[in-house]
Amino acid sequence: MKRRPIRPEPLIFERNPARARRPGFRLPSVDVPAVDPRTVLPPNLLRTDEPGCPDVSEMEVVQHFHRLSQLNYAVDEGLYPLGSCTMKYNPRLNEETARLQGFTSAHPLQPAAQVQGALRLIWELERALEAITGMAGVTLQPAAGAHGELAGILMIRKALEARGDVREEVLVPDSAHGTNPATAAFAGYRAVEVPSGDDGTVDMAALEELMTDRVAAVMLTVPNTLGLFEPRIVDIARLVHDRGGLIYMDGANLNAFAGRALPGLMGADAMHINLHKTFSTPHGGGGPGAGPVVVSKALVPHLPVPRVVRNGDIFTLVQDDPASIGPMRGFFGSFLILVRALTYIWSLGADGLREMSEVAVLYANLVRHRLAGAYHLPYDGPSLHEVVFDDTRQTRHDVHNTDIAKRLLDYGFHPPTMSFPLIVHGALMIEPAESVAPEEVEAFCNAMLAIAREAEESPDLVRSAPHDTPVSRVDEVRAARKLKVRWTPEDE
Amino acid sequence: MHPWIGAGDDDRRRILSEIGLGSTDDLFSAIPPAVCVDRVPLANGLDEQAVRLELVAMALANLSPDCRPSFLGAGVYRHVQPSVIDAVLSRAEFFTSYTPYQPEIAQGTLQAIYEFQTLICQLTGMEVANASLYDGATALIEAVLFAHRVRRGKAQRVVLAETVHPMYRRVVRTYADPAGLEVLMVPAGGDGRVDPTTLRAAAGDESACCIAVQSPNFLGIVEDLPAVANVAHAAGALAVQVVAEAASFGLLAGGGAFGFDVVCGEAQSFGIPSGFGGPHLGFFACRNKDVRQMPGRLVGETVDSRGDRAYCLTLSTREQHIRRAKATSNICTNQGLMALAATVWLETVGGHGLRDLAAACLARSEDLKRRIEAAAGPWRLAFPTSPTFNELLITGPGEGAELARRLADLGVLAGVPSRTWGGSWPDGLLVAVTERTTTSEVEALMDGLGRVS
Numbered sequence: 001m002k003r004r005p006i007r008p009e010p011l012i013f014e015r016n017p018a019r020a021r022r023p024g025f026r027l028p029s030v031d032v033p034a035v036d037p038r039t040v041l042p043p044n045l046l047r048t049d050e051p052g053c054p055d056v057s058e059m060e061v062v063q064h065f066h067r068l069s070q071l072n073y074a075v076d077e078g079l080y081p082l083g084s085c086t087m088k089y090n091p092r093l094n095e096e097t098a099r100l101q102g103f104t105s106a107h108p109l110q111p112a113a114q115v116q117g118a119l120r121l122i123w124e125l126e127r128a129l130e131a132i133t134g135m136a137g138v139t140l141q142p143a144a145g146a147h148g149e150l151a152g153i154l155m156i157r158k159a160l161e162a163r164g165d166v167r168e169e170v171l172v173p174d175s176a177h178g179t180n181p182a183t184a185a186f187a188g189y190r191a192v193e194v195p196s197g198d199d200g201t202v203d204m205a206a207l208e209e210l211m212t213d214r215v216a217a218v219m220l221t222v223p224n225t226l227g228l229f230e231p232r233i234v235d236i237a238r239l240v241h242d243r244g245g246l247i248y249m250d251g252a253n254l255n256a257f258a259g260r261a262l263p264g265l266m267g268a269d270a271m272h273i274n275l276h277k278t279f280s281t282p283h284g285g286g287g288p289g290a291g292p293v294v295v296s297k298a299l300v301p302h303l304p305v306p307r308v309v310r311n312g313d314i315f316t317l318v319q320d321d322p323a324s325i326g327p328m329r330g331f332f333g334s335f336l337i338l339v340r341a342l343t344y345i346w347s348l349g350a351d352g353l354r355e356m357s358e359v360a361v362l363y364a365n366l367v368r369h370r371l372a373g374a375y376h377l378p379y380d381g382p383s384l385h386e387v388v389f390d391d392t393r394q395t396r397h398d399v400h401n402t403d404i405a406k407r408l409l410d411y412g413f414h415p416p417t418m419s420f421p422l423i424v425h426g427a428l429m430i431e432p433a434e435s436v437a438p439e440e441v442e443a444f445c446n447a448m449l450a451i452a453r454e455a456e457e458s459p460d461l462v463r464s465a466p467h468d469t470p471v472s473r474v475d476e477v478r479a480a481r482k483l484k485v486r487w488t489p490e491d492e
Numbered sequence: 493m494h495p496w497i498g499a500g501d502d503d504r505r506r507i508l509s510e511i512g513l514g515s516t517d518d519l520f521s522a523i524p525p526a527v528c529v530d531r532v533p534l535a536n537g538l539d540e541q542a543v544r545l546e547l548v549a550m551a552l553a554n555l556s557p558d559c560r561p562s563f564l565g566a567g568v569y570r571h572v573q574p575s576v577i578d579a580v581l582s583r584a585e586f587f588t589s590y591t592p593y594q595p596e597i598a599q600g601t602l603q604a605i606y607e608f609q610t611l612i613c614q615l616t617g618m619e620v621a622n623a624s625l626y627d628g629a630t631a632l633i634e635a636v637l638f639a640h641r642v643r644r645g646k647a648q649r650v651v652l653a654e655t656v657h658p659m660y661r662r663v664v665r666t667y668a669d670p671a672g673l674e675v676l677m678v679p680a681g682g683d684g685r686v687d688p689t690t691l692r693a694a695a696g697d698e699s700a701c702c703i704a705v706q707s708p709n710f711l712g713i714v715e716d717l718p719a720v721a722n723v724a725h726a727a728g729a730l731a732v733q734v735v736a737e738a739a740s741f742g743l744l745a746g747g748g749a750f751g752f753d754v755v756c757g758e759a760q761s762f763g764i765p766s767g768f769g770g771p772h773l774g775f776f777a778c779r780n781k782d783v784r785q786m787p788g789r790l791v792g793e794t795v796d797s798r799g800d801r802a803y804c805l806t807l808s809t810r811e812q813h814i815r816r817a818k819a820t821s822n823i824c825t826n827q828g829l830m831a832l833a834a835t836v837w838l839e840t841v842g843g844h845g846l847r848d849l850a851a852a853c854l855a856r857s858e859d860l861k862r863r864i865e866a867a868a869g870p871w872r873l874a875f876p877t878s879p880t881f882n883e884l885l886i887t888g889p890g891e892g893a894e895l896a897r898r899l900a901d902l903g904v905l906a907g908v909p910s911r912t913w914g915g916s917w918p919d920g921l922l923v924a925v926t927e928r929t930t931t932s933e934v935e936a937l938m939d940g941l942g943r944v945s
Contacts (some may be wrong), residue, residue, distance in 0.1 A: 002597055008800070008801070009603070011603070011606070011607060011610075012607055012839050013607070013610065021844065022842075024840065024841060024842035024845045025572065025574050025840050025841045025842065025845050027572060027841075027845065027848055027849055027927055028572070028852070028928060028930075030852045030856070030927070031931050032855050032856055032858075032859035032931065033855065033859065034851065035851070035854050035855045037743050037851065037854060040854070040858060040879060041714060041743070041744070041854075041879045041881075042714065042716070042879060044718065045714060045717060045718075045745060046743060046745060047741070047742075047743060047744060047749075047847075048745070049614075050843045050844070050847070051614065051741055051742055051843050051846045051847060053607075053611060053614075053838060053839050054842070054843060055842040055844055055845070056839065056842065058576060058840065061576055061580075061836065061839050062576060062579070062580070064839070065580045065583070065586075065604070065836060066583075068599070068600035068603055068604055069580075069583045069586055069600050070585065070600065071597070071598070071599035071600040071603075072585040072586065072597065072598055072599070072600035072601055073594070073597035073598065074584050074585045074588040074589040075584070075588035075589070076584035076588050077585075080590065082590060082593075085590060087590060088496075089496055090584075090587065090588050091496055093540055093543065093544065095582070095587075096544070097543075097547040097548075097551075099578070100547065100551035101551065101556055102551030102552050102553070102554040102556055103550075103551050103554070103767065103768065104765040104766070104767050105556045105557055105766060106554045106556065106557070106766065106767070107557050107562070107564040107568055107570075107905070108766065108768050108769030108770075109564055109568070109908045109912065110554075110555070110557065110564065110900075110905065111896065111897055111900055113900075114554065114555040114900065115554050115555070115768065116553045116554070117549070117550035117551055117552065117553030117554040118550070118554050118768045120550055120553065121550050128534060131532050131533045131534045132532050132534065134529075134532075143626035143627070143630070143770070143771070143827075144626070144823070144825055146822045146823055146825075147626065147630075147822075147823070149822065150667075150822055154670060157670055178819070179822055182819040182821070183822045185818070185819075185822075186637075186667070186671070186821075186822045188670040188671055223522075228522070229522040229523050229524075231522065231524065233524065233527065234524060234527065257520070257523060258532075259531070259532055260520060260523070260528055260529065261520075261523050261527045261528045261529065262527060262528075262529055265526065265528075265529075266527045280496070282587045282588055282829070283588070283589065283590040283591070283828075284589075284828045284829030284830075284832075285586055285589045285590070285591070285592065285598075285601040285604075285828035285829055285832065286590065286591035286601070286623070286789065286825045286826050286828035287591075287624075287771075287825040287826050287827040287828045287829065287830070288626075288770075288771035288827045288828070288830055289825060290771075304666075319912075319913075325666055326663070326665055326666035327629070327659065327662050327663050327666060328630075328663065328666060329627055329629050329630050329663060329770075330567065330627045330628060330629040330630075330659055330660070330663070330758075330769060330770070330772065331659075331768070331769025331770055332768065332770070333769070333770055334770040334771035335767050335769055335770050335771075336765070336767040336768075336770070336771060337770075339547065342547075343543055343547060344496075345534070346535075346537070346538055346546065347494070347496070347537055347538060347540070347543050348494055348496070348537045349534060349535050349536040349537030349538065350531045350532050350533070350534040350535065350536055350537075351531070351536045351537055352494040352496075352497070352536075352537040353532065353534070354531065355493055355494055355497050356494070356497055358504070358516050358519065359497050359498065359499045359504065361519045361520065362499065362507055362508070362516075362519060363499075363507075365507075365511050365519065366507050366510070366511060368511075369511040369512075382521060382522040384520075384522065384523075405594070406594075406596065409594065409596055414594065414597070415594060419593075434497050434498060434499070435496060435497065435498050436498045437498045437499070437503075438498065438499050438503045438506075438507060440498070464797075466596050466597075469596040469597055470596070470597070470599050471595070471596055471599055471796040471798075471800060472596070472797040472798050472800075473596065473796060473797045474595040474596060474794060474795075474796050474802045474803075474804045475794045475795050475796065475797070475802075476595070476794065476804050476805075476806065478794045478795065479792035479793065479794035479803075479804050479806040480792070480806050480809075482794075483783065483792055483806065484792055484793040484794075485606070485609055485620050485621075485783075485790055485792045485793070485806070486606070486609050486610040486613045486619075486620065486621070487606070487607075487610045488610075
C-alpha cells in the first residue's frame with residue numbers, strides 16, 4: 001500500500017530557489033578555442049534566457065526521482081489487472097540484453113556491414129512473430145499498437161488501390177477499443193459501427209448487411225474486449241473476403257491464445273502485436289511500446305520500408321519500394337524494445353508460449369469464478385484471458401465502478417480497466433495475466449469481495465476512497481477546467 | 493512451467509478443479525478447432541544463460557561507434573550520458589508501471605511528465621507541450637495534421653522545406669496522401685537554406701495549412717526563423733519548426749521567440765541512446781489557444797480532495813478512447829520512459845550545463861571547419877559561409893556513400909552520406925560533432941580524409 005509522504009516532493013523548479021550556481025554534471029573538458037556564438041551565428045537567433053532548469057547537484061536529482069518513484073504503483077508491487085493491457089512481469093534478462101553496448105550504441109545510419117547483429121535480430125524477431133501467428137510477413141516498425149493499426153489499415157488501403165478498388169468505409173464493432181475508429185479516420189476512411197449481438201460477439205446479420213462493396217476492411221479484436229472469442233471468425237473472414245474486403249485483427253489480446261491458435265488460420269490480413277503486452281516489454285509509465293504488424297500474402301508487397309533482407313549469411317536493407325506504404329516513423333522501429341521481445345520469445349519458446357496463454361486464461365477464469373457471486377457478469381460466454389463485470393449490483397448502493405477502483409487502491413491493488421468496452425456500462429474489465437502467483441490473484445479476489453460487502457454495509461467508505469494513498473481522490477474535472485500544464489516562474 | 497509464469501502444475505490442477513473444469517483444453521473450448529494448432533513452429537524455450545549468449549553474440553556482431561572515432565549524426569547524436577539516467581530508468585516504480593490512469597498511485601510518473609512539459613516549453617519558447625510523441629518524424633506529421641485541424645480543414649496544402657530531414661519528409665508523405673493533403677517541397681537554396689520568398693510563393697494565399705522548416709536543418713545550417721514565421725503568417729498558414737538536434741536549444745532560441753505556432757521534433761539528444769534508431773523521443777509544443785487540437789497525452793496540475801497539489805492526465809476528451817473517430821490523433825500512449833530519460837538528463841545537466849554543452853558543440857564544429865578549410869586536398873565545406881551549429885556537409889573525391897565506406901575501412905565513422913535519401917545538395921558527408929568529440933577523434937578524421945584523396 002502506498003502512503004502519503006511526510007514531506008511532499010517539490011517540483012525541480014522549486015528547488016534551489018536562490019538560483020545559486022551549483023555543481024551539476026561535469027562535461028568533458030574542451031580543448032579547442034571557445035567561440036563567441038554572436039560571431040558565427042545570427043545574433044537575433046540566439047537564446048537570451050537561461051535554458052531549462054535550475055542547477056542542482058547530482059544527489060538532488062537522485063533524491064528527487066527516488067522520492068517521486070515512491071509515489072507510483074508498479075507491476076513489481078502487485079497485481080495490475082488492467083483489462084486488455086496485459087500487465088505481465090517484465091523479465092530482468094530483457095533489461096540486461098537491451099542494455100548490451102553493441103545494441104545501445106549502434107547508430108541507425110552505420111553501413112549495413114557494421115550492424116549485422118542488429119539486422120539479424122530484426123530478421124529473427126520477424127520470423128518468430130510470423131511463426132507465432134501463421135502469417136506471411138511482418139513489419140517491426142510501428143511504435144505502438146495504435147500506430148500498428150494505422151500501418152495495417154494503410155497497407156489495406158494500398159492493396160485495394162493497387163487493384164483499382166477504392167473504398168470508403170471501415171467496419172468496427174461497438175465493443176472495439178477507441179483506437180480502432182480513430183485509426184480508420186486517420187487512414188481516410190469513415191468508421192461504421194457494427195452492433196454486437198446479445199451474446200457480446202459480432203451480430204452476423206448486421207455484418208451481412210453492412211458488408212458492402214464500399215467497405216475496405218473489418219476491424220476485429222480477437223478475443224474481443226469482453227474476453228470472448230468470436231465463434232464465427234472463419235465465417236466472418238470468408239464473408240468479408242468474398243465481398244472484396246480485408247480483415248484487420250486487433251492483436252491486443254494475443255496473450256489469450258498465443259502458442260495455440262493462429263490468426264493466419266482465422267483469415268486475418270493484418271494484425272498488430274503489442275510487444276509490451278504479450279511479449280513482456282515494459283510499459284514504462286506509458287511507453288515506449290512497439291506494435292509490429294503481421295500480414296497475409298496479399299499485403300506483403302505493401303509493408304513499410306526500410307526492410308531487412310537476408311542473402312545467405314548477410315543482411316542488407318531495402319530503402320525503396322514503390323509498392324510500399326512508405327516509412328511509418330524514423331528508422332527501423334523501437335529497436336531496444338525488439339531486443340527485449342526476442343529475449344522473451346526465445347526464453348519461452350513454443351512450449352512456454354502455450355503455458356503462458358494457459359495460465360493467463362486459467363487466472364481470468366479463477367477471478368470469474370470467485371467474483372461471480374458478488375459482481376454482475378453482463379455477458380456470460382466463456383472467458384479467455386479477461387473477464388468483464390459491471391457495477392449493476394453496487395449502483396443500488398450508489399457505489400460506481402470508479403469508487404470500487406479507488407477503494408482497491410486502499411487494498412494495495414491497481415484497479416481493472418473501466419473506460420471500455422463502451423457496450424458495458426460501469427465496466428470492470430479484469431485481466432490478471434499469467435505472471436503472478438495464484439495467491440496474488442486470490443488476494444485480489446478477496447479485496448474485491450470485501451469491497452462488495454463494504455458497498456452494501458458502508459458505501460460512504462467506498463465512495464470517499466482512496467484513504468491510504470499518496471494523494472487522496474484527485475479532482476480531474478478541475479484539471480480540465482482550470483488548465484495548468486506547466487510550471488512558470490510566476491508560480492513562485 | 494517457465495519461471496516467468498506464476499503457477500506450477502499443482503496450482504493448475506487445483507484451480508481447474510476449483511472452477512469445475514476437467515482439463516486445460518476445456519479452458520479453450522471457445523476457440524474453433526479449425527484455427528488451433530498443437531504447437532507453433534518455433535523452438536522450445538532456452539535457459540537464461542543460453543539466451544544471454546545468443547543475444548551477446550548478436551550485440552558483438554555490431555561495430556560500436558563508442559569504440560571508433562564517430563561523426564554520425566543526421567538526427568541521432570552522441571551526447572553525454574550521465575549514469576544517473578539509467579539508474580532512474582531502472583527503477584521498477586517507473587519502468588514497470590503503466591499510463592497513469594489512476595493518479596492517486598501514479599504521482600511520480602505524472603509529476604515527472606509535468607516537469608518534462610515545462611522543460612520543453614522553456615526550451616522551445618512555447619506555451620504548452622504534450623507528454624511526448626513517438627519520435628521526430630511522427631512529431632512532424634502530427635504537427636501537419638494539427639495545422640490542418642487548426643485551419644478547420646480548409647487548407648489542404650502542406651509546404652515543407654527540402655532541408656527538413658528527408659526521412660521525416662517521407663514519413664509525412666505516408667500519412668498525408670491518404671489524408672488528402674497535398675505536400676509541396678521547396679528546394680534548398682545555394683546557401684543550404686530555404687528561401688522564405690520561395691516558401692511564400694509555394695504556400696499561396698490561405699491555401700496552405702502550414703509551412704514547416706527544420707532548424708538547424710538537415711545540412712546543419714540555421715534557418716532564418718523570423719522570416720519563415722512572417723511568410724507563413726502572411727500566407728495564412730501555421731509556422732512549424734521541427735528540430736532534430738535538441739541540444740541546439742542550449743544556444744539557439746526556440747521558434748516560440750519568433751512567433752511560431754508549433755515547435756516539435758526529436759529529443760534523443762537528451763540522454764537517450766542511439767539504440768539503432770529507437771526508441772527515441774518526439775516532442776510537441778504549441779500555443780495555449782490551440783491546446784484543444786493538440787495530439788497526445790497531457791498532464792495538468794489540480795488538487796486532491798484535501799486541497800493538496802496533485803497531477804493527473806487531462807483534456808482526454810481530445811483522445812481516441814473518448815472521441816473515437818473524431819479524436820485529434822489515434823495515438824494512445826506517449827513515450828513515457830523516454831520522456832523521463834530526457835527529464836532526468838535536463839535536470840542533471842542543468843540550465844547552465846546545457847548552454848555550456850551547446851557552446852562546446854559549437855566550438856568543436858568551428859574548429860573542424862577551420863581544419864577542413866586549411867587542409868590540402870579535395871575536401872571542401874559545401875556551404876562555407878552558412879551558419880551552423882554542430883553538423884556540416886563536406887564534399888570530397890567521390891560520392892558520399894563510397895567515401896563513408898572507404899573511411900569506415902580506415903576505422904573512422906566519418907559521417908552520414910548526404911544523399912542517403914536523395915536531395916538537391918552536393919553529394920558528400922554530413923559530419924556531426926558534439927561535446928563528446930575529442931581532438932584525437934578529429935585528428936583521426938582529418939588523417940582519414942587525407943588518405944582518401
